[in-house]
Amino acid sequence: MFEKSTWIRLPRNVVVGHGVRESVVEVLDDLHMQGRPLLVTSPTPRAVAADPIAADLEDRGVDPAIVTVETATFDAVETVIATAEAEEANYLVGVGGGKAIDIAKMASERLEMGFLSVPTAASHDGIVSNRGSVPDGNTRHSVAAEPPLAVVADTEILAEAPWELTTAGCADIISNYTAVMDWRLAKRLKDVEYSEYAAALSEMTAEILVDNADLIRPGLEESAWIVTKALMSSGVAMSIAGSSRPASGAEHLFSHQLDRLEPGTALHGHQVGVGSIMTAYLHGGERGFWQDIRTALSSIDAPTTAAELGIDDETVLKALTTCHEIRDRYTILGDGMNERAAREVATKTGVIE
Ligand SMILES: NC(=O)C1=CN([C@@H]2O[C@H](COP(=O)(O)OP(=O)(O)OC[C@H]3O[C@@H](n4cnc5c(N)ncnc54)[C@H](OP(=O)(O)O)[C@@H]3O)[C@@H](O)[C@H]2O)C=CC1
Numbered sequence: 001m002f003e004k005s006t007w008i009r010l011p012r013n014v015v016v017g018h019g020v021r022e023s024v025v026e027v028l029d030d031l032h033m034q035g036r037p038l039l040v041t042s043p044t045p046r047a048v049a050a051d052p053i054a055a056d057l058e059d060r061g062v063d064p065a066i067v068t069v070e071t072a073t074f075d076a077v078e079t080v081i082a083t084a085e086a087e088e089a090n091y092l093v094g095v096g097g098g099k100a101i102d103i104a105k106m107a108s109e110r111l112e113m114g115f116l117s118v119p120t121a122a123s124h125d126g127i128v129s130n131r132g133s134v135p136d137g138n139t140r141h142s143v144a145a146e147p148p149l150a151v152v153a154d155t156e157i158l159a160e161a162p163w164e165l166t167t168a169g170c171a172d173i174i175s176n177y178t179a180v181m182d183w184r185l186a187k188r189l190k191d192v193e194y195s196e197y198a199a200a201l202s203e204m205t206a207e208i209l210v211d212n213a214d215l216i217r218p219g220l221e222e223s224a225w226i227v228t229k230a231l232m233s234s235g236v237a238m239s240i241a242g243s244s245r246p247a248s249g250a251e252h253l254f255s256h257q258l259d260r261l262e263p264g265t266a267l268h269g270h271q272v273g274v275g276s277i278m279t280a281y282l283h284g285g286e287r288g289f290w291q292d293i294r295t296a297l298s299s300i301d302a303p304t305t306a307a308e309l310g311i312d313d314e315t316v317l318k319a320l321t322t323c324h325e326i327r328d329r330y331t332i333l334g335d336g337m338n339e340r341a342a343r344e345v346a347t348k349t350g351v352i353e
C-alpha cells in the first residue's frame, strides 16, 4: 500500500514591487488578520522600513507594537515571545534581513501565530521558506519553522540597501548548484529523501539568475526584482522539499562553521558562495565547473577568496576540515577532509594563497 504523504506550506500572498510597503494593510485585510501586530525588526531595518510601516498602520487605525532584536539568538526569540505576550499581539511582522525574519519565524512557530515577511535586503533565501536559522548551542543550521502567511517585498527598499547585501543574495542562489549536486550524491549513496521537482526548481533558479547577471547592477530596481524573485523561488524549493536540501549542501556547512569560528565577519551568502567554488571543485575536479561558479560570483561582485571575505587562510582550512560534523547531512565532504586535501582544494581554486 502507498502510505507516503506530503504537506507543503507556502505563503498565500506574495507581493513584490515598487512601493508595496504601503500595501501591508491590504495584505493583512486580505488574510483576515485582525488585531494588534508586533513588528519584529533589527536596528537598520527599523529605520528603513519598520518605523514607516508602523506609521502607515497607525494611519489606517491599526495599533502596532515593535520590538528590535540585535542578534540571531534564542534569547532574542524569547524576547520577542515575551513582548508579544506583554503587548497582547495577535500576529507578527518580520521586517529586516535574514536575522529579523528568522527570529519572527521561530517566535511565530512557538506562539502559534501567523506572521508576515517584509524583507529589507535581498540577501538570503529564507524570505519565504519554512525554515528558521537561529544558532542554538552547536546547532547553526536551519530547522523547520512557521512559513510566512504573506511576503511583502518592496523593490524600492531592496534596491536602496547596500549592494553587498544583494550580491550575498545572488551568491546564496548560485550555491544552489552545489547544494543540488550534494543532494543527488546523498540520494545515490545514502538513499536520502529526494524531490526531483525541488531540485529542478532550485537549479533552474540559479540558472535564471546567472543568465541575467548582466542586469544585476547596484541601485537598479530591476536587479532587486530579479534577485528577490530568485530568492523566493529558492525558498519555495525548500518548502516543497520539506528541508533546506535544495539550497544547502557542503558549501553551507562551510559557512555555518565560519559563523562559529569567525562570527559576524562576512555575510552568509558570501561565505556560501566561496564554499560553493570549493565544493564544485570536489565534485568536478579540474574539469571546469568550479570556474563557472567563480565566474558567476565575480560577475555580480561577490567575493571569491578568503581575503575578500576578510577571513584568514587557516580559518578556512579549519572550517573545511571540521564542518562535516555540523549536522547529519551527507555531502561531497563525506566523513571529512584532511588538512592536506583541504589545503589543496582551497589553493587550486584560488580561495587561499
Ligand atoms: N531560514 C532560511 O531558510 C534561511 C536563513 N538564512 C539566515 O539568514 C541570515 C543571513 O541573512 P542576512 O540578511 O545576511 O543577515 P542580517 O539580517 O544580519 O542582515 C545583514 C546586515 O544587513 C543589514 N541590513 C538589512 N537590511 C538593510 C537595509 N535595507 N539597509 C541597510 N542595512 C540593512 C542588517 O542590519 P542590522 O545589523 O541593523 O540588522 C545587518 O547588519 C543567516 O543567519 C542565515 O543563516 C539564510 C538563508 C536561508
Ligand SMILES: O=C(CO)COP(=O)(O)O
Residues within 6 Å of the ligand: 125, 126, 131, 133, 140, 141, 142, 143, 172, 244, 247, 248, 252, 253
Ligand atoms: O541558508 C539556507 C539555504 O540557503 C538554509 O540552509 P541551512 O539549513 O543549512 O541553514
Ligand SMILES: [Zn+2]
Residues within 6 Å of the ligand: 124, 125, 172, 247, 248, 252, 268, 269, 272
Ligand atoms: Zn543560504
